Amino acid sequence: MSNLVLVRTCARLGGCDGDGGEGGDGVVEATRTTLCLLAQRIEQLTGQTRELQQRLARLVERHFPQLLVPVGIGPDSAVTLLITMGDNTERLGSEASFAALCGVSPIEHSSGQHHYRRLNRGGDRRANAALYRIVQTRLRYDRRTQDYYERRIKEGKSRREIIRCLKRYAAREVFNLVRPGLAGPPS
Known part of the structure; x- marks a missing residue:
């Protein structure tokens, strides 16, 4: 059984209501x-996790929808x-400082x-x-990232070096998408 099916099966086991069942083995x-109580708790926590993820997604969509556009x-x-x-808004004067904060600066x-x-x-792991x-x-x-990867492989770069460069590009893109929204009155 998959984990989901296993948890659902255990949650439906008898004995959760404390009636003692048919008086079998203790x-x-x-x-x-x-098993029944633990499975019910797992289902409850899974539902709460799902709800929190949906709330976070709505917050990002409301305040920074441009951040969800890139692939x-x-x-x-x-x-x-x-x-x-x-x-760390006070430390983010440039995209290079954000890259260093994320640990992707070379x-x-x-x-x-x-x-x-x-x-x-x-940086922030x-x-x-x-x-x-x-x-x-x-x-x-x-497709663009795949083409970049292939081009850099042909240049003799290792996968690790290419991923380092791509993480730096991603940090630059995120910074440029979000930074105008963070500019506000200083606190």
Whole structure:
């Protein structure tokens, strides 16, 4: 059974109402009651999670609808990035500062003969993960991103380097979509 079917089946087990059933084995009855109560709680929490996700999606649609237009940016990623921006509006003077805040700004790295740029390991890890999800979605569904990926592979770049660049582009795009909406009277 899938998890959903399993939870529904357990939630419908007898014994949740505490009537004691047909007087069978105490361990079986206790197990049945526990499974039933836990499954009902899982269903309740799942419903609450779904409701909260819908509320967050409506908030993003109301305040920053332009953020949901580009490919790959869903309500969950948008909310995560907006929280990161909202907590640090005074530090966001440019898209480069937002990229650093998300941990997607390049850092110069050198071995002496070769010069590289590596990904910044600092910053808000949740925002970084949201940008990663955006990039992965675009790699799967966006033709322009797929063409960019193929072109960079032919140039000899590694997948890690390409994803770093794409995360930086995604951060730039999000910043430019949201920044005008954040400009308001200073608090």
